[in-house]
Amino acid sequence: MPLHGVRQGSRFCIGGARELQEREKPVKSAPEYSAPRTLEEVLCQLEGATARSVLLAGGTDLMVEFETGRTRPDRVIDIHRVPELRGIEERSDGLWIGALSTCSDLLASDLVRRRAAILVAAADEVGAEQIKNRATIAGNLGTASPAADLVPVLFALDARVRLASRGGRREMAVSDFLCGYRENRRRTDELIEAVILPPEVVGERHAFRKVGTRRAQSIAKVVVALSLRLVEGRIHDLRAAAGSVAPTTVLLSTLARELEGVRPKPATLEAAARLAVRTDVAPIDDVRSSAAYRREVLYRVCRSMLVELVTDAV
Ligand SMILES: Cc1cc2nc3c(=O)[nH]c(=O)nc-3n(C[C@H](O)[C@H](O)[C@H](O)COP(=O)(O)OP(=O)(O)OC[C@H]3O[C@@H](n4cnc5c(N)ncnc54)[C@H](O)[C@@H]3O)c2cc1C
Known part of the structure; x- marks a missing residue:
């Protein structure tokens, strides 16, 4: 997938001779791009991250932000191929939903459907099929939009977010993680590893x-x-x-x-x-x-x- 602004691209060219000239010029603001294949590699790279560095998951928010200029990263760490961030499974502390779980994954999961049908209902509301296939649960939290569809469900279910860095792991309530307009409490050296739904409470509606x-x-x-x-x-x-x-x-x-x-x-x-x-x-x-x-x-x-x-x- 080409990344806008990551490589020199035709959208920076105006036309004719100017286009040729522009093509020769390096794009000064082009961020560094990497696509690590393991969680450990991502965490190592995050040690050198700044407040302008971004983790790219499904890219449904970020690709738009790169295009409009709302986000101008110094570095893009593409985590889309990190297997440890995938998977949905019942664990002793609750239902573990890997950071890269997409809305389509939530819709297809019998576990989620049985434990939290409202999360499936919310995932079904996110965009069209193409968006559902790429939009991740961590991306919904990462953008922290006040209009995000998955987030109210995670608040209501008292879900926790698990953050990972080379220094270790920490967890907090999703309702504490979001702290303002498009802001969250992730440190620059951390990523969201998973969202955890607490163990089932009998009789909850x-x-x-x-x-x-x-x-x-x-x-x-x-x-x-x-x-x-x-x-x-x-x-x-x-x-x-x-x-x-x-x-x-x-x-x-x-x-x-x-x-x-x-x-x-x-x-x-x-x-x-x-x-x-x-x-x-x-x-x-x-x-x-x-x-x-x-x-x-x-x-x-x-x-x-x-x-x-x-x-x-x-
Ligand atoms: C056409 C269209 C329709 C949409 N419709 C809806 C809708 O109906 N409802 C809705 O809620 N949203 C909607 N969205 C927004 C978007 O699809 C969601 O917010 C989605 O969940 C973002 O996930 P992503 O994986 O694409 O995130 P990305 O774009 O990859 O990243 C978004 C943010 O999260 C951060 N991030 C991603 N993964 C991690 C991680 N593991 N750890 C820490 N930070 C991370 C990124 O650095 C970035 O800041 C729509 C978007 C588009 C383009």
Whole structure:
């Protein structure tokens, strides 16, 4: 796959004699490119990485950013062929989803479907087939877009991200990993090795909903994931997360607090959802939607997801 700006390319040429001249010139900003074949090699190379160095996985975000100039790396480390970063398997500490697992891998995995059907639902919402075949779970976290579809699900499931460097491994909650608009807590010498879903909790109920401009292949105006348990008719351990309603994906902590231990009634669910959209989110007006629309849609989506999940207790 040719990388824009990595090698001298025709897009830097204007035409005729100028084109020939330009072709002779080295592209000063061309980054260093490498494609290591093992995790150990990647970690060695990351020791010399700077804040401008990037890891290239599926490239669905980065190739666009190289083209627009949003990202101008000094170095591109292409990890796409590193086998240790692939694979989905049940381990003692939870369901291990290798960093390079694509949306298509999530859709094809019986393990993921059984353990976290909402992650499959979210993966199914990401772009068209071509994008699903390349877009990775780590790339979704790496870009840290507030509109990312997989991220609210990972928040709601209390997933952890496992970071690897030559210095060792560390893990943190995905909800702590994302720390601002397109920002995360990865150090320059680290990469995401895997995402880990915690061991299954009996009786957990999940829901996912994305609202976009159209039914398929759209960027989210609002995206929500929810997880809760119903014990003897009362709501427990609710975790809800929303995207496209703040600079980063947010946990709806007010919703969780208001509904903990509560016997669900339509009026209680509505009041909690209303309060959450007033306090937990900070939507903006942009090309896709207005802040007021996002708040109202988030309220309605939360309310209907809650009713769906606890319908046998309402
Ligand atoms: C046409 C189109 C439609 C799209 N539709 C959607 C959509 O509906 N929903 C949605 O959520 N997204 C969508 N996207 C965005 C994109 O596909 C996702 O964010 C995808 O998950 C990115 O994964 P990637 O492997 O392609 O990442 P890349 O582009 O390779 O990388 C993205 C970022 O993650 C970092 N990164 C990658 N792997 C690692 C790692 N292992 N460790 C640390 N950092 C890493 C990179 O350095 C980079 O900063 C769309 C993109 C396009 C072009």
